[in-house]
Amino acid sequence: MTTTEDARTGVADTGVASTEVAASTPMGYGSMRRKEDARFIRGQGHYLDDIVIPGMLHSAILRSPLAHARILSIDTSAAEAHPKVKAVITGETLAGLGLAWMPTLSHDVQAVLATDKVRFQGQEVAFVVAEDRYAARDALGLIEVEYEPLDPVIDAKHALDPEAPVIRDDLEGRTDNHLFDWEAGDSAATDAIFASADVVSECDMLYPRSHPAPMETCGSIASMDKVTGKLTVHTTTQAPHAHRTVYAMVAGLPEHKIQIIAPDIGGGFGNKVGIYPGYVCAVVGSIVTGKPVKWVEDRSENLMSTSFARDYHMHGEIAATKDGKLLGVRVKVLADHGAFNGTAQPSKMPAGLFHVFSGSYDMAAAHCAVTGVYTNKSPGGVAYACSFRITEAVYLIERLVDVLARDQGWDPAELRMKNLLRSEQFPYTTALGWEYDSGDYPATFQKALDIAGYDELRAEQREKRARGELMGIGISFFTEAVGAGPRKTMDILGLGMADGAELRIHPTGKAVLRLSCMTQGQGHETTFAQIVAEELGISPDDIEVVQGDTDQTPFGLGTYGSRSTPVSGAAAAMVARKVRERARIVAAAMLEVSADDLEWEKGGFHVKGDPSAARTMTEIAMAAHSDLELPDGVEGHLDATCVYNPPNLTYPCGAYICVVDVDGGTGQVKVRRFVAVDDCGVRINPMIVEGQVHGGLADGIGMALMEVMAFDPDGNHLGASFMDYLLPTSMECPSWELGETVTPSPHHPIGAKGVGESATVGSPPAVVNAVLDAIGVRHADMPLTPAHVWRAMQGRPLRTDLAIG
Amino acid sequence: MQITVTVNGIEHTRDVEPRLLLVHFLRDSLELTGTHWGCDTSNCGACVIWLDGAPAKSCTVLAVMADGRAVRTVEGLETAAGLDPIQQAFSDKHGLQCGFCTPGMMMTCRALLDENPDPSEHEIREAISGQICRCTGYENIVRSVKAAAAVESGAMQSSAAQQGVTA
Ligand code: FES
Ligand code: FES
Numbered sequence: 012m013t014t015t016e017d018a019r020t021g022v023a024d025t026g027v028a029s030t031e032v033a034a035s036t037p038m039g040y041g042s043m044r045r046k047e048d049a050r051f052i053r054g055q056g057h058y059l060d061d062i063v064i065p066g067m068l069h070s071a072i073l074r075s076p077l078a079h080a081r082i083l084s085i086d087t088s089a090a091e092a093h094p095k096v097k098a099v100i101t102g103e104t105l106a107g108l109g110l111a112w113m114p115t116l117s118h119d120v121q122a123v124l125a126t127d128k129v130r131f132q133g134q135e136v137a138f139v140v141a142e143d144r145y146a147a148r149d150a151l152g153l154i155e156v157e158y159e160p161l162d163p164v165i166d167a168k169h170a171l172d173p174e175a176p177v178i179r180d181d182l183e184g185r186t187d188n189h190l191f192d193w194e195a196g197d198s199a200a201t202d203a204i205f206a207s208a209d210v211v212s213e214c215d216m217l218y219p220r221s222h223p224a225p226m227e228t229c230g231s232i233a234s235m236d237k238v239t240g241k242l243t244v245h246t247t248t249q250a251p252h253a254h255r256t257v258y259a260m261v262a263g264l265p266e267h268k269i270q271i272i273a274p275d276i277g278g279g280f281g282n283k284v285g286i287y288p289g290y291v292c293a294v295v296g297s298i299v300t301g302k303p304v305k306w307v308e309d310r311s312e313n314l315m316s317t318s319f320a321r322d323y324h325m326h327g328e329i330a331a332t333k334d335g336k337l338l339g340v341r342v343k344v345l346a347d348h349g350a351f352n353g354t355a356q357p358s359k360m361p362a363g364l365f366h367v368f369s370g371s372y373d374m375a376a377a378h379c380a381v382t383g384v385y386t387n388k389s390p391g392g393v394a395y396a397c398s399f400r401i402t403e404a405v406y407l408i409e410r411l412v413d414v415l416a417r418d419q420g421w422d423p424a425e426l427r428m429k430n431l432l433r434s435e436q437f438p439y440t441t442a443l444g445w446e447y448d449s450g451d452y453p454a455t456f457q458k459a460l461d462i463a464g465y466d467e468l469r470a471e472q473r474e475k476r477a478r479g480e481l482m483g484i485g486i487s488f489f490t491e492a493v494g495a496g497p498r499k500t501m502d503i504l505g506l507g508m509a510d511g512a513e514l515r516i517h518p519t520g521k522a523v524l525r526l527s528c529m530t531q532g533q534g535h536e537t538t539f540a541q542i543v544a545e546e547l548g549i550s551p552d553d554i555e556v557v558q559g560d561t562d563q564t565p566f567g568l569g570t571y572g573s574r575s576t577p578v579s580g581a582a583a584a585m586v587a588r589k590v591r592e593r594a595r596i597v598a599a600a601m602l603e604v605s606a607d608d609l610e611w612e613k614g615g616f617h618v619k620g621d622p623s624a625a626r627t628m629t630e631i632a633m634a635a636h637s638d639l640e641l642p643d644g645v646e647g648h649l650d651a652t653c654v655y656n657p658p659n660l661t662y663p664c665g666a667y668i669c670v671v672d673v674d675g676g677t678g679q680v681k682v683r684r685f686v687a688v689d690d691c692g693v694r695i696n697p698m699i700v701e702g703q704v705h706g707g708l709a710d711g712i713g714m715a716l717m718e719v720m721a722f723d724p725d726g727n728h729l730g731a732s733f734m735d736y737l738l739p740t741s742m743e744c745p746s747w748e749l750g751e752t753v754t755p756s757p758h759h760p761i762g763a764k765g766v767g768e769s770a771t772v773g774s775p776p777a778v779v780n781a782v783l784d785a786i787g788v789r790h791a792d793m794p795l796t797p798a799h800v801w802r803a804m805q806g807r808p809l810r811t812d813l814a815i816g
Numbered sequence: 817m818q819i820t821v822t823v824n825g826i827e828h829t830r831d832v833e834p835r836l837l838l839v840h841f842l843r844d845s846l847e848l849t850g851t852h853w854g855c856d857t858s859n860c861g862a863c864v865i866w867l868d869g870a871p872a873k874s875c876t877v878l879a880v881m882a883d884g885r886a887v888r889t890v891e892g893l894e895t896a897a898g899l900d901p902i903q904q905a906f907s908d909k910h911g912l913q914c915g916f917c918t919p920g921m922m923m924t925c926r927a928l929l930d931e932n933p934d935p936s937e938h939e940i941r942e943a944i945s946g947q948i949c950r951c952t953g954y955e956n957i958v959r960s961v962k963a964a965a966a967v968e969s970g971a972m973q974s975s976a977a978q979q980g981v982t983a
Contacts (some may be wrong), residue, residue: 032908044907051915054850058916061849144840145833165839226854226862226916277916278950310855401900532914532951628929702910705953711909733859733948742939792939 030698036552038613039545042698045537047275047530056275059230059247064303067232068097070296071147072289073137073154074312075129078165078726079176080158082125082136089153090139095146095802098299099154100138100292102126109410112181113261113291116504117361119352120181121390123288129158130178130350131389132728133315138292140304163387163726164188166813167347169325170384178350178385188385190348195366196378196443204339206682208330212415217792218403219812220347220388220720221321221713222314222730224396224550224738225531227277229317230307233293234529237301243270246290249279249529250569253503255561257286260504262294273559279531280771281394284355284571285318311731318355319720320346320393321802322812323365323403329411335421336555337430339376339442340369342407343634346383346392353390355571356399357501357508363399364492366443370408371452371490371664372430377442386725396511396707396771398493399572405489409776410790413486423486423780424465428456429486434754445492447662448764449754450690456488458750459666459688468670481673483785486666489773494577494661495766507656510574511565512582514543514590515650518636522547522554527567528579529559531622533767534699539583541695542761546587547594547628548614565652573663573765576695577756584760589651596645597635598626661756661764663691667711673785678801680716680782682743687774688750691766692759701749704770708747711774713739715782719794723814819883823848824892832879839863841879842889850892850919854948861947864920865889871927873946890919893926896917901964901971902926913951920947926963933972934965 032044077342102124105111112120125136137154141147149503162176169175170188179185205211226354231246242264249252251271258549259266276283289306296304305383308317310358330338346362348354356363362381369377393399416423431452432439439447446650468484475482498507513525524543534556540551556562591611598616599606602624608618617625626634637651670684687704694700720730728737755762775793782795783803791803801807809815820829823846830845842848842865853875853912854862863875866888877958893900902922905911912918921944928935928943935943940961949957 030910032910045910047915048907048912051912052899052906052922053894054848054919056850056915058849058852060843060853063847144844195830224950226860226914226948227852228854276914277854278914280950310857310860488889519908532916534913698910702913702952702956706913706951707953709950710954724824732857732858733855737867738950740945740948742945744954745952746937746958747955 023246030701032698036550038548038550040541040695042696043537043541043551045534046540047534048534058227058275058277059232059245060307062232062274064232064234064649067303067305068142068300069144069147070138070139070140070293070304070306071151072135072292072312073139073151074316075125075132075134075136077129077158077160078132079128079130079161079163079178081128081161083157083159085137086155087137090150093141093146093150093153095142096139097142098140099297099524100124100299105295108295110262110291110295113286115351115353115390116285116355117352117358121351121353123291127181131387132726133312133389135288135316138296140296140300165387165722165724165726167345167386168382170386178387190352190383190385191361193361193381194379197376198378201339201341201376201378205328205330205341208338209333210419211328211330212411212418213328214414214790215324215326216407216410216790217812218321218325218406219321219397219793221320221718222720222736223280223282223320224276224314224736225280225282228308228310228313229283229287230305231290231293232303232305233297234303235294235297241268241270242294243272244294246275247276247283248273248382248569249283249531251529251559251561252527252566253506253568254286256506257504261291269562273529276531280396281320281571282318283531283616284394285353285391287317310733314736315728315731316389318353318394319349319389320392320395320397321403322392325403325407327407327411329415331415335426335429337372337374339374340408340411341377342368342379344379344381346381347386347388347498348383348392349386349388349390351390352383354392355503356393357495358503363393365400365404367401367445367490367492368404368407369441369443370405371432373432373436373489374442388722389741396710396768398491398768398772399495401491401774405487405772406776409487409489410779413780414789424460427486427488428453432458446659447490448659448756448758450489450662450664451752451754452664455664455690455752456666456686458752459668459686459713462688462748463668463686465668481675481785483671483779483781483783484671485669485779485781485784487773487777487780488666489664491573491663491769491772492660493573493663493768494571494657495574496657496660498656506568508568509654509656510567510578510582511652511654512579512586513565513652514586516590516632518633520549520553522549522630523581524554524559525557525564526579526583527565528570528575530570532797533575533703534696538695538699539580542580542583543587547586547591549628573767576763577661577759577765578655578657580763581657581760582653586653589653590649591653593649594628596642597631597649600639600641601626601631601634658758661692661759663689663764663766663769665689665769665773667773667777669781671781671785673782673800675804678797678804680795680800682712682745684748684777685745686748687770688752689766689769690752690753690754691769692753692764693762695763700766703767704749705747707768707770708774709739709744709772712743715775715778715793715795716743717794717796719811721814723811729814735778818882819880821882822886824888834878836879836881837875838879839874839884840875842874848891852916852919854916859948861920861924862917864923864947866923866927871924889983890922893922900926901967902929903962905964905967908957909960909963911952917947917949921949921952921957928961929965929968933969935961
């Protein structure tokens with residue numbers, strides 16, 4: 012098939028905008044080399060652990076070996092006597108400062124260092140500050156902690172049993188492990204539809220606990236200047252401004268005396284949104300020692316204690332007519348939130364944006380009921396490029412559609428095509444109240460079917476089956492909801508989810524754009540310069556993008572949930588348009604005409620009907636700073652600020668098709684092909700968009716086939732290193748075949764939608780559907796490791812979240 | 817313990833603890849922070865350097881084991897003549913995003929191309945299979961290596977042609 016080959020070599024035949032870099036820098040959108048690469052390819056990136064501040068000390072955290080235990084005593088004397096140790100901090104030290112507990116982003120509190128009990132394996136117990144990193148680790152071995160082990164709650168399904176031990180006895184009056192009940196949708200209408208439906212399919216499924224595991228672990232360097240009272244924190248944060256506000260609230264420090272600086276970040280994927288105990292301890296360590304204190308976690312600390320993702324036990328039902336019209340979907344979720352409710356998501360939404368689970372289909376009714384519970388596991392839950400739990404929602408609906416198709420003997424592609432929303436239905440309000448902005452789902456899906464050669468694949472599958480070979484084809488069609496969010500409905504810790512931008516054009520026509528979002532590899536330095544370039548006709552090479560430093564950038568909530576382009580990208584376009592209107596006034600003064608008589612052509616203004624009477628942006632910038640007389644009330648210089656409050660989310664979509672071969676003897680899955688057609692509206696830099704999709708597709712392979720955090724009955728974490736928590740390598744990933752359709756967002760200033768998480772959200776069900784199609788099994792949970800596939804083929808699927816007993 | 821290690825052609829003599837890892841020696845003692853650290857278990861390859869011409873995971877080598885030997889790091893790829901073709905190709909083909917795995921990836925890929933100037937996609941994937949990238953899904957790393965190979969074979973041909981003219 013020629014399209015396959017073409018896609019692999021990047022030829023535009025499959026409908027992908029050119030991802031080859033242009034020979035010269037485009038004056039706006041288009042594939043261009045990333046500006047940030049100049050330092051990264053030379054090993055000159057500046058990541059957290061690369062930073063050395065004069066006098067800086069190092070630190071390490073002593074962690075609990077037990078999942079649930081009472082702390083009887085902590086003896087730090089031997090550690091304190093270590094010649095290189097500068098301070099040992101325990102929960103008791105922090106309690107004296109009122110810092111033993113800190114607020115989470117989800118209306119709960121979390122222990123900074125444990126005082127009464129430890130509640131998960133790997134929980135922070137003591138903090139050592141020493142002269143070097145090896146000495147700090149040595150000293151951990153000198154601390155004696157006496158524990159009284161308690162029964163742990165490991166299986167979320169038993170967390171609410173009457174005899175279950177109470178994990179959060181620190182909370183007054185708490186007698187069980189129940190965290191919340193939350194519902195969305197119309198329960199009565201949904202029940203009525205199910206009662207009268209011709210066919211109903213149901214399925215229990217687990218989206219297992221996983222971890223974003225960026226290549227760079229989390230860390231920070233806290234530096235308290237005793238004289239000025241200023242706290243500077245270099246830290247791996249995706250949300251510098253939110254961190255500053257939280258530090259002010261946690262530590263009671265005045266916010267104007269806190270500077271958060273995010274340096275280059277080695278991947279985030281949601282892992283670097285939250286505030287971790289190590290960060291707070293580093294601040295206290297700096298206050299206590301009077302020196303900058305660096306804390307960097309190791310890999311097992313990263314996997315055991317920082318934000319995990321998912322952990323949703325779901326029971327889903329789907330109703331349809333006998334000729335395959337989908338009618339409704341109903342779901343009950345048991346959500347394992349770990350020992351503290353530390354999810355990072357819009358605070359009025361305890362299940363995040365899970366309630367987009369009616370997916371890409373026209374459905375009359377839908378309802379979900381989510382129950383959150385505490386268990387003796389680490390806190391977190393919203394991370395790993397999940398778009399606030401849309402990953403779980405897409406998995407649920409795309410698995411249910413396949414289960415229904417199997418139960419009824421329908422083709423899963425036909426069933427989807429019959430029910431996808433059609434372009435004339437947009438804007439479309441779902442049964443759960445979301446207003447999808449735009450899309451042409453059948454066209455997107457058809458493109459994927461064409462690239463994959465769906466009919467030929469089915470024919471090949473029939474031939475292979477006849478020979479006893481196991482080949483599977485899996486489909487997923489997803490709708491994402493990204494760009495949180497409208498202030499009236501979405502906030503984090505009471506902070507509305509708007510983002511700021513500031514643009515200044517220097518006298519010589521070069522520019523600096525300051526943003527509240529923070530790249531972790533997405534290429535903001537390039538794409539945001541391109542947005543301004545497109546609006547003003549200044550080369551992206553001449554626009555410096557500043558981000559990450561709260562003293563240098565406007566307020567805003569940062570980069571996660573694929574929100575940078577939908578929110579900060581819109582802010583960048585709007586601020587550039589404001590500058591353009593200022594430039595119009597200056598140009599009018601220069602040309603001595605009325606501003607209304609001017610026409611904009613990328614790069615400058617000219618008098619309507621007289622292109623020779625023109626001024627370029629460079630000329631205008633100089634004039635704006637000169638002695639040119641400007642109309643009354645018009646300030647000089649050329650700059651603007653803006654805050655963008657998104658009117659709605661943006662709704663990208665995509666159609667994914669995965670082809671696998673399964674070895675029936677070993678259960679080994681080989682992903683042979685993966686076709687991904689994404690529609691994220693207007694693409695600013697197609698090369699970068701494609702790269703974002705590639706990364707997310709690899710995540711899908713990882714989650715579907717390899718990654719899981721299981722626990723044994725004692726609460727031991729069975730995925731606490733890269734030997735146990737398996738990430739996809741180059742060998743598990745096929746050569747991705749991409750395509751695109753473009754339906755601009757009607758409410759976004761440049762028609763763009765977020766794309767950073769689309770592939771992570773959309774790909775796992777395609778892989779799972781393919782494997783189950785190959786082995787002819789109705790359902791088995793992720794990850795479909797060889798052992799699990801083999802067991803599933805024998806009708807004995809595993810509980811993947813528990814130790815194999 | 818006193819050790820002398822030649823890094824990117826420059827000799828460094830330092831007193832180190834016998835347990836010091838080479839990755840920490842490079843990063844903390846020599847301030848060559850282009851080599852990264854990403855795991856505790858020799859699984860990720862963020863730390864790959866060359867030891868006497870062969871790629872090695874510097875988190876799995878003690879600094880004292882490098883005594884008297886030659887190390888090449890990412891900082892040693894660029895020469896007075898400019899970027900190494902593998903560096904240029906990673907930028908041209910978007911072979912990196914966050915850049916954290918990139919130095920290790922480039923060191924492995926440079927070694928691959930020195931040994932095998934025209935590797936197949938499978939050979940490239942196998943060469944980097946002991947390293948993890950969380951951002952790129954590997955596709956553009958493969959494309960980068962192919963692009964560097966193409967540039968180098970073109971350069972070789974043209975220099976051979978030039979030699980033919982002068983001979
Ligand atoms: S740091 Fe992970 S392999 Fe060396
Ligand atoms: S570019 Fe981020 S880990 Fe490879």
